[in-house]
């Protein structure tokens with residue numbers, strides 16, 4: 001009987017709203033303060049929130065919705081609409097009408113009639129209302145009029161209505177000048193991309209909520225973050241974490257290991273193709289094989305000197321002379337340029353470290369042995 005690693009599956013799911021949002025606390029506070037202040041001043045506030053894929057826009061909006069519901073921040077009621085599938089003013093309005101308890105059939109009403117009905121519905125809402133339109137880009141592409149109406153809430157009789165628009169990129173150029181004028185600098189917030197350290201902290205925090213204590217080490221969290229860091233994508237990082245945790249459970253392990261992460265990476269995001277090995281010299285293949293074998297020890301990094309001594313053995317095994325230290329180092333750097341290995345930025349000489357997160361090392365070893373075997377017993 002092996003221990004389970006994933007104890008609270010829901011804490012890894014996209015819909016889960018975590019206790020804390022590391023590296024987004026300041027932005028969340030800023031938004032909360034703006035809407036809370038608007039509530040005190042009895043005026044609506046329009047806000048645009050942008051950021052890359054998996055940068056935490058939706059989860060921040062969910063968190064904001066919960067916080068603003070408290071009396072302390074204005075007793076907001078929220079209507080959340082994801083506009084990705086409802087990409088016209090009409091369909092979004094229908095959704096809002098349902099939200100205020102005045103559903104209309106989707107035919108037979110003009111846009112102004114629908115807005116009038118929304119107005120009637122809003123009059124019944126006590127206090128403040130926040131409308132969140134997520135993934136709003138397609139609405140802008142359709143030349144929306146609704147957004148303009150919603151930003152002018154008080155003037156057009158829509159009462160104390162606040163608006164939070166969410167989009168992956170800067171959508172302002174898609175807006176007509178009148179609507180754009182409602183989104184001056186203080187009405188815009190762009191989320192900076194997550195760094196490697198930020199992704200590591202996010203993984204550790206979500207891991208703490210979802211996994212058995214002690215099953216996710218900081219080293220493994222950093223390894224996962226390293227894979228997701230080029231895209232700065234927290235969603236990708238969490239998917240990898242779940243994949244690696246499942247793999248560790250399957251093999252009966254009690255904690256997530258570096259090889260589990262490589263398996264998760266290879267099965268969820270297979271970017272490693274054998275084609276990448278095609279252009280490599282036999283010595284580069286031997287260095288990779290040495291790396292694969294050395295990486296079988298726990299941990300995601302190994303010292304370069306250990307790889308080099310394995311390399312000497314591997315070269316002998318394939319009947320060839322090992323390259324000099326300098327040429328060996330050059331080959332490692334070439335493999336790094338190909339995206340096949342990572343070299344720890346610590347300078348060479350003082351125990352540089354290397355890793356390989358693209359593919360399970362057990363698989364990589366097989367592929368390389370097969371390829372080198374085909375090259376004949378003696379390599380030149």
Ligand SMILES: Nc1ncnc2c1ncn2[C@@H]1O[C@H](COP(=O)(O)OP(=O)(O)OP(=O)(O)O)[C@@H](O)[C@H]1O
Nearest residue numbers: 014021022024053054055056057058059202234235
């Ligand atoms: N700071 C954070 N702390 C904890 N979890 C986070 C954080 N940022 C993002 N996440 C998680 O990462 C995943 C992706 O975040 P989210 O869905 O909010 O991204 P998004 O910016 O809306 O992306 P998209 O543009 O693709 O919709 C979610 O599971 C979310 O809970």
Ligand SMILES: [Mg+2]
Nearest residue numbers: 057058059134
């Ligand atoms: Mg989103």
